[in-house]
Amino acid sequence: MHKHTWLYLLFASLLVWLLAAAAQPQPVQAATDDSLTRIQQKGTLVIGNSPNYPPYEFTTNVNGKEQVVGMDIEIGKQIAKDLGVKLVVKRMDFDSLLVALETGKVDMILSGFSPTAERKQHVDFSNTYYTSKQDIIILKTDKGLYSDRKSFNDKKVGAVVGSIAYNLVKQQMPGAKVVGMQNASDLVLALKAHKIDGIVKDSASAVAYANSDPTLAAIDGKFTVSGAESGNAIALPKGSYALQAAVNKSIAKIKRKDQINKQFLPAASKYISTGAKTHTMWHYWTYFAKGVEYTVGISLVAVIIGVLLGSGLAFVRLGKITWLKKLANAYVTFVRGTPLMVQVMFIYFGIGTFYNVSAVVAGTLAVGLNSAAYVSEVFRGGIQAIAKGQTEAARSLGLSQRDTMRYVVFPQALTDIWPALGNEFISLIKETSIVSIIGVADLIYQMRIVQADTYRGVLPIAIAMVLYFIMTYSLTKLLAFLEKKMHHEVTV
Structure with a gap:
């Protein structure tokens, strides 16, 4: 077993225990x-x-x-x-x-x-x-092909994950393949793109979609549902x-x-x-503007958290304090080994149980802490890549270890790692889309709102894609300018 494996396992076990304790419902007695x-x-x-x-x-x-x-x-x-x-x-x-x-x-x-x-x-x-029955949304052109749930053998049927409809597809449509998605608008988009053949939804919702979109129709799924669950x-x-x-x-x-x-x-x-x-997206410009505002704000704060914590972790891992090195290594290994989505949910639902933290704060903190693990590796690699002769020459001239790092090693390392660091910053802007799962009104969240309000799938996605490109392209140009300036100063 690797000498640090026990520490990683301990770190992971502690987090799992905290999440389990936080998620455990606390029954309340009638008397109290x-x-x-x-x-x-x-x-x-x-x-x-x-x-x-x-x-x-x-x-x-x-x-x-x-x-x-x-x-x-x-x-x-x-x-x-x-x-x-x-x-x-x-x-x-x-x-x-x-x-x-x-x-x-x-x-x-x-x-x-x-x-x-x-x-x-x-x-x-x-x-x-x-109380309402469950219908199946289909394309109007396919209305002659399907009559109820039994018509979907060997077909793909969509439903919102976690809904009663999702369970009904699995239980009462054994010949169909269930396709679960988080959002009803995504399901409608998949149906129109012929990625799925039908969508199981509550009849009131299914009829609402069919009445609002001339390309869709709703049919009775004829599901058997118990009185309570219906x-x-x-x-x-x-x-x-x-x-x-x-x-x-x-x-x-x-x-x-x-x-x-x-x-x-x-x-x-x-x-x-x-x-x-509503036939124009301009009516929803404030939604997209708000999404960009949240995305940029979260990214900016997360970058600051990532750089400060990441550089600190890098110096600790290069230092001589053994227990701190092991702790930093465990943090980096664990964060890099778990999905960002899980980390966002853990901070909001798990840690948030002990301290009431807002969705925006939880999402920003999760993205920043995640970025710190990768920034740490970038800094550590850049510092270790500087030739030992640079350090030896600086020390021979009387510079202390701290001054050597500050004036000789780190400036050279920063110049070398800047492209990799910039790439992390650009990726971070796109990764902020994860925070929409806990209700943060970032660009992805606002895009889904527009989809739900207009019953359009592709156009809001295209607008969001263009806005993300504008943000990342602008940052790319800024980073390139700073990189050029740094190389010029080093050359001079």
């Missing part, structure tokens, strides 16, 4: 249940939501401002009103919602959630507020009985007044129609 009181005292009701599921929840542009709208949002507003608090919508990927609820990032999940048996093991549910309910933390009772009271009032059919769904359909008829 303060779930409702806590929300009323803080004055806000935070709901977890994945706004890419019209008419339940989706984003739209209202008077130039981005808003999350839909049936579920209206239900959330009614519940918040009944509780006497303000509604706060926290947006993130659908398959991150359960983790967010279990780790206390949100007070409840209101996002077209079905109360499956598996989910009930981790969270409690309110009474069902809406409906939508609100997910709540385990043991939050007081909050559950209050939510059920609001749901009963909404049902009694038939607000979903009379108010919430018609209002959502109006927004869908407005977004679908």
Whole structure:
């Protein structure tokens, strides 16, 4: 076994233990249940939501401002009103919602959630507020080929990962190959590109897509779904009985007044129609501008974190303090050996359980810490590449070890590693797209909002691609200018 392997394993085990402890739901006994009181005292009701599921929840542009709208949002507003608090919508990927609820990032999940048996093991549910069957979205030109779920043998069928539809495809369409994606807009884009043959979605959502796009059609999938799992309910933390009772009271009032059919769904359909008829991307320029702003800001801060921490790690690894060298080596090895996406989720959901950190801070910190591991290797390699004769000559002239590094070795190393360092900076801009999974409004996140609002897949992607190119090309030119200047100063 490698002499440092035990340290790497210890480091990994510690992180896994911390994440497991953070994700463990803490049941609350009825006698000490303060779930409702806590929300009323803080004055806000935070709901977890994945706004890419019209008419339940989706984003739209209202008077130039981005808003999350839909049936579920209206239900959330009614519940918040009944509780006497303000509604706060926290947006993130659908398959991150359960983790967010279990780790206390949100007070409840209101996002077209079905109360499956598996989910009930981790969270409690309110009474069902809406019941709908599952349809299959197909291309209108293929309408004669498919009649229901049994028509898709040897075909590719898409569904949002983590949804009831995804499980239904696996369980009741054995002859089909399930294709899971994070976003409904991506599924529609894949369908239009003939990458998949159908999309299983809640009928209300499927009809909304079909009515908004003349190339699509919705057919009844004829799935067999149990009474509880066929409906939508609100997910709540385990043991939050007081909050559950209050939510059920609001749901009963909404049902009694038939607000979903009379108010919430018609209002959502109006927004869908407005977004679908918007023919120019210029209407959404503020979305893309906001995405660029977040992407540049996160990249800039992450670069500073990466350079400062990365250079420090490099000097530690080149130093003589054994235990610090081992710790730095373990950090670099572990970070380089795990995906950035996992690191983002760990910091936001895991460490964020012990200290309430925002999605922007968590995403920026994760990207910066990840970059530091690679920057460390760049610095270490550049310093070690400087000939030993340079150090010996400097020391013979009376320079201290610190001055030798500062005035002789490091300036030469920086000149040599600049291209590799610049490449890391450019890659970092593109890697910031990962933070969209926890709801950070970067360029990718804003692109998905435009897709959901306009029901267009390719054009928003093309615009985002051009914007990323402009950012990276501008940085490339700046880095080239600085590199040329450094070489000129060295030559002089």
